[in-house]
Structures are given as C-alpha cells and as structure tokens.
Amino acid sequence: MDSIITDTTALSAVSRGWQLGDGHFTTVHAKHGQLRHWAYHQARLTAACTRLQMPMPDWAAVKARAQACLDVKADQVLRITLVRGAGGRGYSMQGCTDTQVLLNTAPFPAQYYQWREQGITIGVCQGRLGNSSLLAGLKTVNRLEQVLLKAELDAQHWPEALVLNSQHQVVEAVTANVFWREGDVIYTPDLTELGVWGTLRAWCMDYLGARLVHTQALLPRVLAADEVWLSNALIGIVPVTGIIEPNTGTNTKTEHLNVAELTITRELQQAYEQTN
Structure with missing residues (x-):
C-alpha cells in the first residue's frame, strides 16, 4: 500500500495519529514549486523519526511526491506529517513497521511579508509551557x-506572543522561536527541556555561529534587549517592534525597538532571502 497520502480523509479514524498523537510534522514554505530550506526540514523529520523510533520513509520519494503536489505559479504552505502505522495494541510500538506520510497544501499568508518589513507588536501569554x-x-x-x-x-x-515556562523564563513564541540582542551579543533560549527546535532557528544557529549564545532568561531581560526578532519557516525573520507587558496592558517597547536600528534582524533577513 502507498504510504504517502495526499488526501487526509484517507487516514483511518483508528490511526495512532488520531488516537495517540503518535506522529510529527514540519511546515514548509513552497514558493513557485520550490521547497525552501528542504535540507533543514528533512533533517528535522529524520531526527524526529529517530527519537520517536519511527521507521524512516524514503525521503527522495517524499520530496518528489511533495513537489508534485505544488502549484508552480503559487505561493504555498506545505505540511508534511508523519504518523506511525498500525500495529501494536494500546501504547505499544511492537508490530508498527510502517510510517504514513501525509501531504497537504494551503495558500501562503501574504501578511507575513508585511510583518518582515514593518515588524509586529507582540504580547506575553499568561499560559505556561511545561517541561517535557x-x-x-x-x-x-x-x-x-x-x-x-x-x-x-x-x-x-x-499577532504573536512570548511564552514562558513555570520558572517565568522566556521559551519561545506561540508559533515561532525568539532571539534578541544585548549590545554585541545575540541570545536565544536554551530549549533542552522544552520548546520546538524550528528549522529556521537551526538555520540562524548555523549562520550566526559563535555569535549566538543559548541562555535561560527571565522576561525583564528580554524586555530590556536592544533588538528582538522571531523566526519560523513561514514568517521568516520578523522584527519585534513592541512587547505588551503582562498585567499592565502597557506597550513599553514600541519606541525602544526601532525598526531602523534592527541591525542583526536585517542582516539575517538579507542572508535568508539569498538562500534556498
């Protein structure tokens, strides 16, 4: 049976994906039929299969079928979802020898291009992420x-918001990773115990190299930063022009985080647009 599915209604209601959340995914910016940063997405999916002990699919076949789903004249979002196939009873993975790959596309949200240029003001969520x-x-x-x-x-x-852990440390945004600059030093949260290792975060880490420091930081430190930006595979690199402090509703950062002074953000944006 073909294990690459382009019609998600074909996925059985008794699938481990529906019943147990036994799967993982990546979301790719597909512009004019090209899968942006495919190497990073394949690396993410490969690492997740290894850690979740899922059989590895044929990546060449996945990429070929994904490209066949795309409209070469359109700006699209491609989601690639991998779900463990049927097998063992209950939680057991025994007998699960197959991995199903689901592909589906959607139009690319045009406002993300505006976000990249103009920046966005974000909030701070009251909800907290748990360690896992x-x-x-x-x-x-x-x-x-x-x-x-x-x-x-x-x-x-x-449009977005920072999310903290139970120790009130900044982890990420709801759908993106976060970076900031203090003077000449660039920081991003240490995600050893929680959070999502985004593909564009991985690209930023490779690009910035020794300039980037992983840290654990409380919210006031990020509020006082000289420059803050968000990243994910769809929004790209987006400058943060304001942060609405929790409990006060006061946007204290709009004037402090001046788009014209976002030197590292603009450097990353330019480098990102020059890569595939």
Missing part, C-alpha cells in the same frame, strides 16, 4: 498547549 525532556525540540502532532495559547492570542488580538 522526552519530547523537547520535537514538533509532534500533539499541539494542545499551542491550541490553548493560540486561543489566548485570538482573545487578545495579538
């Missing part, structure tokens, strides 16, 4: 924390 060392870094199909955090975004009418 077994799944840290992975983008599993169980996104219930993010579903609840997105509900908070929608209620506040924020």
Whole structure:
C-alpha cells in the first residue's frame, strides 16, 4: 500500500495519529514549486523519526511526491506529517513497521511579508509551557498547549506572543522561536527541556555561529534587549517592534525597538532571502 497520502480523509479514524498523537510534522514554505530550506526540514523529520523510533520513509520519494503536489505559479504552505502505522495494541510500538506520510497544501499568508518589513507588536501569554525532556525540540502532532495559547492570542488580538515556562523564563513564541540582542551579543533560549527546535532557528544557529549564545532568561531581560526578532519557516525573520507587558496592558517597547536600528534582524533577513 502507498504510504504517502495526499488526501487526509484517507487516514483511518483508528490511526495512532488520531488516537495517540503518535506522529510529527514540519511546515514548509513552497514558493513557485520550490521547497525552501528542504535540507533543514528533512533533517528535522529524520531526527524526529529517530527519537520517536519511527521507521524512516524514503525521503527522495517524499520530496518528489511533495513537489508534485505544488502549484508552480503559487505561493504555498506545505505540511508534511508523519504518523506511525498500525500495529501494536494500546501504547505499544511492537508490530508498527510502517510510517504514513501525509501531504497537504494551503495558500501562503501574504501578511507575513508585511510583518518582515514593518515588524509586529507582540504580547506575553499568561499560559505556561511545561517541561517535557522526552519530547523537547520535537514538533509532534500533539499541539494542545499551542491550541490553548493560540486561543489566548485570538482573545487578545495579538499577532504573536512570548511564552514562558513555570520558572517565568522566556521559551519561545506561540508559533515561532525568539532571539534578541544585548549590545554585541545575540541570545536565544536554551530549549533542552522544552520548546520546538524550528528549522529556521537551526538555520540562524548555523549562520550566526559563535555569535549566538543559548541562555535561560527571565522576561525583564528580554524586555530590556536592544533588538528582538522571531523566526519560523513561514514568517521568516520578523522584527519585534513592541512587547505588551503582562498585567499592565502597557506597550513599553514600541519606541525602544526601532525598526531602523534592527541591525542583526536585517542582516539575517538579507542572508535568508539569498538562500534556498
């Protein structure tokens, strides 16, 4: 049976993906039929298969079928979801020898280009992320924390927001990773115990090299930064022009984070646009 599915209605209701959230995914910017940063997406999927002990699919076949799904004249989003095939009873993986690959596309949100140029003002979520060392870094199909955090975004009418852990340390944004600059030093949260290791985060780490420091930081430190930006495979590199402090509703950062002074953000944007 073909294990690459382009019609998601073909996935059985008794699938481990539906019943247990036993799968993972990546979301790719597909512009005019080209899969942007495919090497990083394949690396993410490969690492997740290894950690989740899922059989590895044929990546050449996955890429070929994915490209066949695309409209070469359109700007699109491609989601690639891998779900463990049927087998063992209950939680057991015994007998699960197959991995199903699901492909689906959607139009690319045009506002992301405006975000990159003009920046966005973001909030700070009241909801907190829990530590999960077994799944840290992975983008599993169980996104219930993010579903609840997105509900908070929608209620506040924020485009994005920072999310903290139970120790009040900054982890990431609801759908993106976060970076900031203090003087000449660039920081991003240490995601050893939780969070998502985004593909564009990985690209930023490779590009910045020794200039980037992983740290654990409380919110006031990020609020005082000289420059803050978000990254994911769809929004790209987006400057943060304001952060609405929790409990006060006061946007204290709009004037402090001046788009014209976002030197590292603009450097990353330029380098990102020159890569495939």
